[in-house]
Amino acid sequence: MLNDMVEVAVSDRCERLRQRLSMTQSEFATILGVSQAAVSQFESGARSPGGRTAAFYDRLETAIESDVVAESVDGRLTTLPAHSWTRVIQADDVSVISLPTRLDWSPRQASGWDFSDEVHRRELYRIVLDVGDALDIQVFIEPDELVQWSAELVVARRMRPALARLIERLAAVPSDA
16 A cells, blocks of 8 residues: 555656656657666556666756746746756756657757767757747856857857856856755
8 A cells, every 4th residue: 555655756857857858758758768668667667767867866956946047038028047057958867859749840860969069058048048948058158168158159149148148157156066
């Protein structure tokens, strides 16, 4: 009985976290580095995430609960991280990812983004910064790389002031914090 309650809690958590990102099971599976069937099993309680997958869920939950700053960008409200973060997706966990359709509605990389390729990561960062929110930034973007690349990143003009404020907040924090 208690095991059943634990499995329901784990499965509810898995589904809630995926839905918070507004991702399909298939999209979520690509950033987890597992199959869509595995995500379905996590959410149905047939299987529990372990190891690096459980750690991913923990990092995602931390990102969801973190502080954000509301920014008005061209009259549209968006959110950005209030402080430095640990990227939810770890480079060692996944090699190729696909952005969810809500971020990349006309996918430029049909085969996915090679997360180990700097050129791909820079373009992925640009897309996420242009249309994502604080949670998307924390999932896909490494803060130290963002600071390092900020001068060369080509983002929408409307996003530049908000991005500059984010970079100021990140630069004010030592990278090991």
